[in-house]
Amino acid sequence: MDWNKSIANMINHMSLQSWPGVMIESLQALAHFDTWLIATYKQQFKPIVVHTSYQIESQKKIHRFLNKAYLLDPLFNAIENGLNDGLYRLRDLAPDQFNNTEQYKSCYSDFDLSDEIIFVTRLDNGVVFTISLGRTSKLGGISRVELNRLKSVQPILQAMSKQFWIAQSSQYVHDEQSRYSLEHAINTFGSNVLTPREKQITALILQGHSSKSISESLNISVGTIKVHRKSIYMKLDICRESELFSQFINHLHTLS
Template sequence: MNKVGLGISPSQSWHRDLAALIDHIRMRNFPEVLHETLKHLVSFDTILVATYKHSFKPIVVLSDHPQRMSATLAKYINEVYILDPLFNAIRNGVNGGVYRLREIAPDSFESTEYYRSCYHEFDLVDEIILIVPLENDVVFTVSLGRKSSLGSITRAERNTLNSVFPVISALVHQFWIAQSSEYVHDEQARNSMEYALSTFGSGVLTKREQEITGLILQGHSSKSIAQLLDISAGTVKVHRKNIHARLNTSTQSELFSMFLGHLTSLANG
């Protein structure tokens, strides 16, 4: 098989795909053509193309997740994206490029209740993400999911994506110039999610405890939180103990459930 992903120089297929991308560069179906191009370069089971901006709700541009996963995807987009590693990496200013999810995720992400109850439902063993910063603080992302049958991305496939990323990034920029008006982020959703995170535990937790609670829910260990906030790990552990005592919780699962309840109460209020 003559794939760039096998470490072979760009083939005639790549040139045909590139020509097709250029032909569709200002069309609404450019993401579908990009999907087909990536399938010829690397192996993956699922694709999710989305845009992010500040704390706005992400916009799904393209998804091929199975129908049975639609409820989980909707839960991510509408509720828990604010805890997601990609969302938070973008909000913290990650540079454009090609990343594995585990490279940008907090150190204890896979032990979070969010991972177990939501992300784990996608049944992925690896996720490779192309991050393209655009104008007006919008970030265009392409997430390629791999299940156990494919395993982790190979070095050759990673090198392939790195080599074509500048071209894909340039094409995405041109697509966005033509089509950005079709993808407008919801200002109300941004405000409500920022409010949800800032008010969780309000009146019960201190501001520092609220900050640490948010980091716990995202998947940061005590060591990671200590580094981020420039305090000792021992101090973080004391805060964690106080948080559970004040909220009458004992596990992260209970903390996560309480946060979801907080989101629901705000939405219904």
């Protein structure tokens, strides 16, 4: 199917629940990808899955991620910090050590993703509509040519996403559940032992920032960051970052 026919087909389905599947099929003509996840984010609510390629077993991991661990996700935090409409590579949104974090190991590595791009569209009422397209290692990274093709259709997808959500949002909003913010989760994590500065550094460690990145963000020396990290580990009675991540995820369960 040529691209003009694909656009016509997407327009025909734009107000129907079938649009996400039709849209994904159409995009395959512009770039090859083998995983996808369409989700919405909205202020005080947990993310909602609209459409995904992941099978039942993998969907359980996706829903565990969207229920708790999304608070540490690069895309979520970029959206919280005002990410504009556009097309982004996940690796460009992620902190410098994200691929070495327990968050990455527990939520990303099992999916064998070598590259992921995300269309971001801000809708009315604080809703952010995201279309994530992934490539596993067998396909390799997305080429510059493919990326440019996808960038060229971003305005079309943005307009269609808005119309789809206007027509179909009522089918999904029943899944909305209030959430807590990362700030609240961090402020109540180790609340009896960690200082405000240590909580701030803990949040950045959990998100995947290196000591160098944290020092640049907070404008303090790398040596000071290392002293704080040692103090955090001692106060929480842990020895490594994996234990910090586990304690934090367990803490999130207590907030439910």
